[in-house]
Amino acid sequence: MFKPRLFPGGVHPHEGVNGKEVNKGNAIRELPAPERVVIPLSQHIGAPAKPVVAKGDHVLMGQVIAEAGGFVSAPVHSSVSGTVAEISTVKLCNGNETQAITIVNDFKDEWVELHPAEHPETLSQAELQSIVRGAGIVGMGGATFPTAVKLTPASGKVIEKFILNGAECEPYLTADHRLMLEKPVQIIDGLRLMMLSFGVKEAVIGIEDNKKDAIAAMKAACRDVEGIRVQALPVRYPQGGEKQLIYAITRREVPAGGLPIDVGCVVCNVGTVYAIQQAIREGKPLVQRVVTAGGLMNNPGNYLVRVGTRVRSLIEACGGVKPEVRQLVNGGPMMGVAFNDVDAPITKGTSGILALGPEAIDPPEGPCIRCGRCMRHCPMKLLPVHMDQNVRDENYEEAERLGIMSCIECGACTYVCPAKRMLTQSFRMGKKVIAARQRAAKEIAQKAQEELKKEQEAAGKEAK
Amino acid sequence: MQQMQKKLIIASSPHIRDSVTTRRIMQEVCLALAPAGIAGIVYFGVDALKLILISVCTCVLTEYLYQRLMNQKVTAGDWSAVVTGLLIAYNVPASAPWWIPVVGGVFAILLVKQLFGGIGSNFANPALTARAVLFISWGSIMGSYPVTRYMEDAVSSATPLALLQQDPSQVSVWTLLIGNHGGVLGETCAIALILGGVYLIIRGIADWRIPVSFICTAFVCFLLQGGFDLALKEVLAGGLLLGAFFMATDYVTTPTSVPGRFIMGAGCGLLLFLIRAFANYPEGCSFAILFMNVMTPMIDRFTMPKYFGEVKKHG
Amino acid sequence: MADTSKKLTFWGTFMNGLVTENPTFTLMLGMCPTLGVTTAAMNGVSMGLATTFVLVFSNLFISLLRNIIPDKVRIPSYIVIIASFVTMIDLMMQAYLPDLRAVLGTYIQLIVVNCIIFARAESFAAKNPPALSVADGLGMGLGFTISITLLSMVRELFGSGSVFGYTVMPASYQPMAIMNMVPGGFITLGLMMIVINAIKKMAAGRGRREEGLA
Numbered sequence: 001m002f003k004p005r006l007f008p009g010g011v012h013p014h015e016g017v018n019g020k021e022v023n024k025g026n027a028i029r030e031l032p033a034p035e036r037v038v039i040p041l042s043q044h045i046g047a048p049a050k051p052v053v054a055k056g057d058h059v060l061m062g063q064v065i066a067e068a069g070g071f072v073s074a075p076v077h078s079s080v081s082g083t084v085a086e087i088s089t090v091k092l093c094n095g096n097e098t099q100a101i102t103i104v105n106d107f108k109d110e111w112v113e114l115h116p117a118e119h120p121e122t123l124s125q126a127e128l129q130s131i132v133r134g135a136g137i138v139g140m141g142g143a144t145f146p147t148a149v150k151l152t153p154a155s156g157k158v159i160e161k162f163i164l165n166g167a168e169c170e171p172y173l174t175a176d177h178r179l180m181l182e183k184p185v186q187i188i189d190g191l192r193l194m195m196l197s198f199g200v201k202e203a204v205i206g207i208e209d210n211k212k213d214a215i216a217a218m219k220a221a222c223r224d225v226e227g228i229r230v231q232a233l234p235v236r237y238p239q240g241g242e243k244q245l246i247y248a249i250t251r252r253e254v255p256a257g258g259l260p261i262d263v264g265c266v267v268c269n270v271g272t273v274y275a276i277q278q279a280i281r282e283g284k285p286l287v288q289r290v291v292t293a294g295g296l297m298n299n300p301g302n303y304l305v306r307v308g309t310r311v312r313s314l315i316e317a318c319g320g321v322k323p324e325v326r327q328l329v330n331g332g333p334m335m336g337v338a339f340n341d342v343d344a345p346i347t348k349g350t351s352g353i354l355a356l357g358p359e360a361i362d363p364p365e366g367p368c369i370r371c372g373r374c375m376r377h378c379p380m381k382l383l384p385v386h387m388d389q390n391v392r393d394e395n396y397e398e399a400e401r402l403g404i405m406s407c408i409e410c411g412a413c414t415y416v417c418p419a420k421r422m423l424t425q426s427f428r429m430g431k432k433v434i435a436a437r438q439r440a441a442k443e444i445a446q447k448a449q450e451e452l453k454k455e456q457e458a459a460g461k462e463a464k
Numbered sequence: 465m466q467q468m469q470k471k472l473i474i475a476s477s478p479h480i481r482d483s484v485t486t487r488r489i490m491q492e493v494c495l496a497l498a499p500a501g502i503a504g505i506v507y508f509g510v511d512a513l514k515l516i517l518i519s520v521c522t523c524v525l526t527e528y529l530y531q532r533l534m535n536q537k538v539t540a541g542d543w544s545a546v547v548t549g550l551l552i553a554y555n556v557p558a559s560a561p562w563w564i565p566v567v568g569g570v571f572a573i574l575l576v577k578q579l580f581g582g583i584g585s586n587f588a589n590p591a592l593t594a595r596a597v598l599f600i601s602w603g604s605i606m607g608s609y610p611v612t613r614y615m616e617d618a619v620s621s622a623t624p625l626a627l628l629q630q631d632p633s634q635v636s637v638w639t640l641l642i643g644n645h646g647g648v649l650g651e652t653c654a655i656a657l658i659l660g661g662v663y664l665i666i667r668g669i670a671d672w673r674i675p676v677s678f679i680c681t682a683f684v685c686f687l688l689q690g691g692f693d694l695a696l697k698e699v700l701a702g703g704l705l706l707g708a709f710f711m712a713t714d715y716v717t718t719p720t721s722v723p724g725r726f727i728m729g730a731g732c733g734l735l736l737f738l739i740r741a742f743a744n745y746p747e748g749c750s751f752a753i754l755f756m757n758v759m760t761p762m763i764d765r766f767t768m769p770k771y772f773g774e775v776k777k778h779g
Numbered sequence: 780m781a782d783t784s785k786k787l788t789f790w791g792t793f794m795n796g797l798v799t800e801n802p803t804f805t806l807m808l809g810m811c812p813t814l815g816v817t818t819a820a821m822n823g824v825s826m827g828l829a830t831t832f833v834l835v836f837s838n839l840f841i842s843l844l845r846n847i848i849p850d851k852v853r854i855p856s857y858i859v860i861i862a863s864f865v866t867m868i869d870l871m872m873q874a875y876l877p878d879l880r881a882v883l884g885t886y887i888q889l890i891v892v893n894c895i896i897f898a899r900a901e902s903f904a905a906k907n908p909p910a911l912s913v914a915d916g917l918g919m920g921l922g923f924t925i926s927i928t929l930l931s932m933v934r935e936l937f938g939s940g941s942v943f944g945y946t947v948m949p950a951s952y953q954p955m956a957i958m959n960m961v962p963g964g965f966i967t968l969g970l971m972m973i974v975i976n977a978i979k980k981m982a983a984g985r986g987r988r989e990e991g992l993a
Contacts, residue, residue, distance in 0.1 A: 014480070258773065326473055327474075334478040338474045338476075340469055340472035340473075356479055369544075371489070422476070424476070425476040
């Protein structure tokens, strides 16, 4: 019955020191709450949250300290109980600067009054959306797109299928793996509640084949639930990419520039669904998450970390890093962001903190030998070799025609390139330039239209 | 931790790379070429070894000197010049004088490779171009094939190719397989070439599509011309296997798309058949591949694949 | 193109054709005889001189008639003038140099459509006085002659082991047959252009430096 399903291309990146093999056996431990937490107001894609507390205010754990700054935004909650010390600008792991609220912990862990849903099995779509929105839940695989927005399909679009992303295809990361092992019942429960609310009859949980225990645990948990099935997937990066996962499970291609909902699917990370379940059943907002500390840590592990904890605390909990460390990465080694400030806070989107050694230093670029490996391994079936040439020649029109805007920046091409060319890096730049040009063109067109309107109005007045 | 923080590097993802390098690929190609070279040395003796060494040294030295003189980054150590050197030597008869591979090597590396921008930028396969130039310039040297050390009668020093088009029964399949017949240094032993070719394909260095479509097309053409016996022997004889596995699969001068690679292989096979069967030259392999080499940019343009989720725009 | 802002001199115009705008190495004109006949140095010289002869006289006459020829029929007129001189040189060569004429064959007649001559007629002789036009024809013609002689010397040296018919390579030298074919002509031309461009670049660099100092 089982037939191997695969998206085109992809790679199987190698693991380094303390990769999945080591960390998948480390049960989730709770990282003790730090003395002060620094909670950024922009932990998601979209408008930053607006603070609703002031310096000196006493806050409880789970209390809203900043509310959503727009439709595509998410509120932020305090992850400890204590006193607001300051609201200042901090630098995040991804290099962005944002406002953050610093709270001094009183170590009482007093929860704000929680309101679990009264009738969780019969929530309407709007009720579920408002719970998810209120709990500040964002995509926890790393994309940090506000989940409530994802669960609000544009008019005319219907969710046919929920797809749960348990692929965890990046090397090193084991946070989702551990969560599926330790909280399978809760994840399935959350998924079931979502299905009930949206009237969705079918849900598939995609898990990579190298997590046999997680597949077994999830299968056991969903045995009695109708409509949910676990799909073992071949081990191949980027299996966890939204479009790749949908293709592997449903054989549907999300059109370029489109969203999963265009093919009737909504993809959620298992961590996100767990957070949704917690919000519905216990009324708890998203104030902590599982983070994998891997690589050159002395004692790697999976930690339940309060949002706003500094990376330094996590590293200290791991017994420090080995001396040969050359790079710290927020996320996986293929798509994660390198950072060098250990005082940066851990956010809702931090799936892992990795310490990488000298292998992280970019080798010198050689000339392209046109071997075509990048094309064979591109999960989007793009032509990296030609796109790169055009970006470097600043021939952005041609790069755009070749589909550069569909590049998901998974890094597979750069990984396999024998000449060690910085392909993904070049596409990232090319995409930025093209996006900027498109914006500029739009603005010019808009201005011209406005002027035309004014002129017409003026002409109309004169005529009168 | 302060100290650690100082040496941390910031770079754009991905942060890890595969261990395959250009150099590794070229080394593997050299390894795959080794059996054919050994067969050549076994059949033609020290002469063959001498030519191989001269050819490889010329190529590497030319590349090194050019890059030094032009103040370029020296990439002579990436083994690609070694591959070119080996291929030139394999395409020369063992009786050739020492300066033949020298001229060929300089021509290939200097004119075809470096002047067009070095590795990755050559418009045609350097080794093949060199072979074509040598063949046209010194036809008598390049076309006179010495007998192998194990051939019983020196009468049959004509290449199997010449005999095949007269009467296929004159040549046995076994002779072609083990390579005990006249020909250029590296093309005689079919077993050694197939061994190397299969190794390249298994290691994922050469794409199977080009050699397979090349050989199949040629086979079918000869099948239609003269039946199974002729077709089988034509495929095993001459430079077809060497060309199909090692020269038509050169990365730089072959299409990158999947259908393009089939077109490349089929085109080579068809041209090879036309030249062998109807033209003046006994061997058409190098010209067939060279012709398809220069067609490559066009093939690539016409066979551009559709990307994932691409929406065809109307109007 | 000729610089119209400066006053043209006889010597300047001559040198322009000989060096700065050398028809073979800079303008890339007249490629047909350049590749076709340059297999031996003697062919190069005679082809070049024949072309020079036609070029000088056609330039002279076109320049003289430049104010009389109506604009609309200028091309046919040029062809008539050029063809007359080509016929003259062709007949002269048949009479006095029959062997050479046999070697060059139809290339002599093809001078009629040699684009160097046309280009000079159209872009120079039709706009400038006769003396300058003769200077341009001489410069261009001799520039062409020198270029294709150099080219044919190299090709003869490698293709036949001799220069102007005298064997210079050792007896053991095996001539490189490809040099006698068209591909050999392309390759040699390309390589010579690399050398000449490199020299020009160096000269220009030095010129700039001197100007900078002054």
